[in-house]
Amino acid sequence: MAFSIYDLTSFNQWVDKGLNSVMSPLWATITEMAIIGVVFLLFYAVVGLFLVYAERKICGFIQCRVGPNRVGPYGIFQTIADFIKLLMKELVPINKADKFLFNLAPFIIIIASMMALAAIPFAKGIHAIDFNIGIFYILAVSSMGVIGILLAGWSSNNKYSLIGAMRSGAQIVSYELSVGLSILTACIMFGSLQLSTIVESQADCWLIFRGHLPAFIAFLIYMIAATAETNRGPFDLAEAESELTAGFHTEYSGIKFAFFFLAEYMNMFLVASIAATIFWGGWMPLHIGHWTGFNMVMDFIPPAVWYLGKTAVIIWLMMWFKWTFPRLRIDQLLTLEWKYLLPINLLNILVMALVVLMGWHF
Amino acid sequence: MNVIKYISGIFKGIISLWKGLMVTGYYFVHPGEIVTQQYPENRKELKMFDAFKGEVTMPHNENNEHKCTGCGICEMNCPNGSIEIISKSVISEDGKKKRAIDQHIYHLDMCTFCELCIKSCPSKALVWGQEFEHAVYDRSKLTKILNKPGSTLMKGVE
Amino acid sequence: MTEEILTTPLEQQEYTINMGPQHPSTHGVLRYVVSLKGEIVHKVEPHLGYIHRGIEKMCEKLTYPQIIHLTDRLDYLTAHINNHAVCLAVEGALQVEVPERVVYIRTIMDELNRIASHQLWWCAYGMDLGGLTCFFYGLRDREKILDIFEESCGSRLLHSYYTPGGLMKDINPNFQKRTKEFIKYFRKKLPEYDQLLTGNVIFQERTKGVGPLTKEEAISYGVTGPNGRASGFSCDVRKHHPYAAYDKVDFKEAFYTEGDTFHRYKARIDEMWESMKIIEQLVDNIPEGDYSAKMKAVIKLPEGEYFQRVEAAKGDFGIFIISDGNKTPYRVKFRSPNFCNLSCIDLLSKNFKIADLVAISGSLDLVIPDIDR
Structure with missing residues (x-):
């Protein structure tokens, strides 16, 4: 196939062989892990900084402003300057806070999002681990972040933080269901939980086109639930700055706050990339039926660009939502999940199963 | 249903x-x-309205003359003591002793821009300045002496 | 104390949080002591006085023209209307006939100020409910009004434009043109507010049925302005005790009977439409003439008590002056609408959630300096 020119599998194998030839297999594995770890850390920082910048620019344009435009051309170095400022800020010690848990919480959030990143297929060959239960792994790991939020709220010895954390607990536990079920709807079509297989099976047609109506509904539900999972947009009850000042991270300052901040954007990137992988075909180019010429042209765009482009569009959608809608109340949030999303989701699974069974898809 | x-x-x-x-x-x-203005960059084009109340100023003509007679009405009308007038007596050309202004002290830091001094001035010696960048590092710099050193009363103003 | 907490069953304990004095949703230095049971608000106790400046006492040492600049600083969003109250009180006491031109200009300025105040309330309310974009749209449109003010009065927020007997200075020649331009512009932008917030299903869910206030409660708590009118309490001073040019114009009182947060919101949106109607009727008909009546250099009120009400953006604003015949008043008392509007916060938000408390206190449109004075 045409996109084999961008295939990095052989490069990976070459690195693997080279390392194995100079050291023992155990050390080779450790070196590979270290390299991947460093690459992911870098990627994490870059994506985090870029998304903060993008959010500020997008919300600026939506609000008839220009957004950051002072540090560097078009303000592109603004987030770096902010990050340096956060690094140098004092870490305010909190009276009667549970010191250990207080310090642990930001790391748990960071680690949860970091681990989930490992299973994301960025392009053919750029895929840290390819599990046969990839989706299950991502869902399990990314929902660990709520522990960090709960710990942060509990250990800060602040009433606002505690309320925020409890809200967040209720919210994420409920919306985890919708995320899981909407992905399950998609997985009925694929018949696999392995992310590489999922992407490969969308080579001819992305799921959102192939599964038409049920896939579209599943995508919508996934978007709503995922926004709620990341504590963003109209669902930012855990921080709700007009009610709880800053919610669970009220007492955090300096670099620890930066961790929460980065993790929020990283989680957004994660859920967007999962949506792109499952519903929009991951790094697969857009192919339309038998338009060979068109498909050829599309193949020449590198898969990493396809992947990042799709993710960017979904992130933009989430930002658009955030800067348009007012916030829900906690009981309405749970009503939305249990009375609307969950029943629709269950019905949708049934429809999807029927579609797959009868072969009504493209 | x-x-x-x-x-x-x-x-x-x-x-x-x-x-x-x-x-x-x-x-x-x-x-x-987009409606925001790029403030420090647009300093040149940025023009305040004529009526804008920036600060109280005392215009002087080219001969370093002003219209303030030192009558103290502005000081009396100021609701919060932003204006202090220190007067002196000068001997005019025809040998008479006359009250004149030594220092017209204006405390910008206390001023509430109520316009009563300007409205009540009988000789129209005070006007609004258009300056709006009043930030300074030391509060004492906000205390201004409105009449320039060596300035005298304009001819024909009583 | 600790013992007591440990021995009381958890269900009976109250969770007290301090909202304010530094809190994003109290719009200033107001402090609510909120007793919670979980997310449910059990009791709200407003603590005032963080921005008390003793304006009423200060007025006793100032002459009547000097009082005006202090009334700017009560409800700073409706400086013109506060000034108007003082001017009307003094003019009424002296029985001065102000020129027709002044009456028209004052009415237009008041209505512009009312729109500006409601715009700022709208953006802050959107922000209270989490819709941050509202804030910028509201401020963008308010900027146009502030430009009109700046061109004629010289300042944007604290104008001190009215004096007993007239105005500080005449309006700018551009005033009518700019005002008409603004009305044209805002007639296009106001439906956008509805699209963005009023019609939004999340917003409606958040506000409908939240914090209901009956007509009886509104009257007994002295809740006036759009808050009272949303509860069915017809309390528009412009209608019932017309002052300035309000008896010459045709406008409707924004009136609802439901009295919940959503209808307090609707009442304000309707008021913006009505204010635009009033301005349109007046702006072309400003008569020529003097911008101030002839007043004595030192204004002395005859001995006696004087009271004047005006309809501020937040409600019924009153000024009560006792004069002993000197050039300074013996005593001045302001009847500030926000103080009475705040008093019903405990009644409104009982048994609602914290998020509702924010929505309710936002819908009351509180300006804290007006409460503390």
Whole structure:
């Protein structure tokens, strides 16, 4: 196939062989892990900084402003300057806070999002681990972040933080269901939980086109639930700055706050990339039926660009939502999940199963 | 009936959300709607309205003459003591002793821009200045002496 | 104390949080002591006085023209209307006939100020409910009004434009043109507010049925302005005790009977439409003439008590002056609408959630310096 020119599998194998030839297999594995770890850390920082910048620019344009435009051309170095400022800020010690848990919480959030990143297929060959239960792994790991939020709220010895954390607990536990079920709807079509297989099976047609109506509904539900999972947009009850000042991270300052901040954007990137992988075909180019010429042209765009482009569009959608809608109340949030999303989701699974069974898809 | 209500509720909700999205989406794709001014860069074009109350000033003509007779009406009318007038007596050309202004002290830091001094001045010696960048590092710099050193009363002003 | 907490069953304990004095949703230095049971608000106790400046006492040492600049600083969003109250009180006491031109300009300025105040309330209310974009749209439109003010009065927020007997200075020649331009512009932008917030299903869910206030409660708590009118309490001073040019114009009182947060919101949106209607009727008909009546250099009120009400953006604003015949008043008392509007916060938000408390206190449109004075 045409996109084999961008295939990095052989490069990976070459690195693997080279390392194995100079050291023992155990050390080779450790070196590979270290390299991947460093690459992911870098990627994490870059994506985090870029998304903060993008959010500020997008919300600026939506609000008839220009957004950051002072540090560097078009303000592109603004987030770096902010990050340096956060690094140098004092870490305010909190009276009667549970010191250990207080310090642990930001790391748990960071680690949860970091681990989930490992299973994301960025392009053919750029895929840290390819599990046969990839989706299950991502869902399990990314929902660990709520522990960090709960710990942060509990250990800060602040009433606002505690309320925020409890809200967040209720919210994420409920919306985890919708995320899981909407992905399950998609997985009925694929018949696999392995992310590489999922992407490969969308080579001819992305799921959102192939599964038409049920896939579209599943995508919508996934978007709503995922926004709620990341504590963003109209669902930012855990921080709700007009009610709880800053919610669970009220007492955090300096670099620890930066961790929460980065993790929020990283989680957004994660859920967007999962949506792109499952519903929009991951790094697969857009192919339309038998338009060979068109498909050829599309193949020449590198898969990493396809992947990042799709993710960017979904992130933009989430930002658009955030800067348009007012916030829900906690009981309405749970009503939305249990009375609307969950029943629709269950019905949708049934429809999807029927579609797959009868072969009504493209 | 409930089912119809449930479903129509969902669709009405989505439509109302879509309307909101259209508003913000419109502004996102129309950068011409941006209204913010780039302040320090537009200093040259930035012009305040003529009536703008920046600070109280005392205009002097080219001969370093002003219109303030030192009568103290502005000091009396100021609600919060922003104006202090220190007067002296000078001997005019025809040998008479006359009250004149030594220092017209204006405390910008206390001023509430109520315009009573300017409105009450019988000789129209005070006007609004258009300066608005009043930030200084030391509060004492906000205490200004409005009459320039060596200035005298304009001819014909009583 | 600790013992007591440990021995009381958890269900009976109250969770007290301090909202304010530094809190994003109290719009200033107001402090609510909120007793919670979980997310449910059990009791709200407003603590005032963080921005008390003793304006009423200060007025006793100032002459009547000097009082005006202090009334700017009560409800700073409706400086013109506060000034108007003082001017009307003094003019009424002296029985001065102000020129027709002044009456028209004052009415237009008041209505512009009312729109500006409601715009700022709208953006802050959107922000209270989490819709941050509202804030910028509201401020963008308010900027146009502030430009009109700046061109004629010289300042944007604290104008001190009215004096007993007239105005500080005449309006700018551009005033009418700019005002008409603004009305045209805002007639296009106001439906956008509805699209973005009013019609939004999340917003409606958040506000409908939240914090209901009956007509009886509104009257007994002295809740006036759009808050009272949303509860069915017809209390528009412009209608019932017309002052300035309000008896010459045709406008409707924004009136609802439900009295919940959503209808307080609707009442304000309707008021913006009505204010625009009033301005349109007046702006072309400003008569020529003097911008101030002839007043004595030192204004002395005859001995006695004087009271004047005006309809501020937040409600019924009153000024009560006792004069002993000197050039300074013996005593001045302001009847500030926000103080009475705040008093019903405990009644309104009982048994609602914290998020509702924010929505309710936002819908009351509180300006804290007006409460503390």
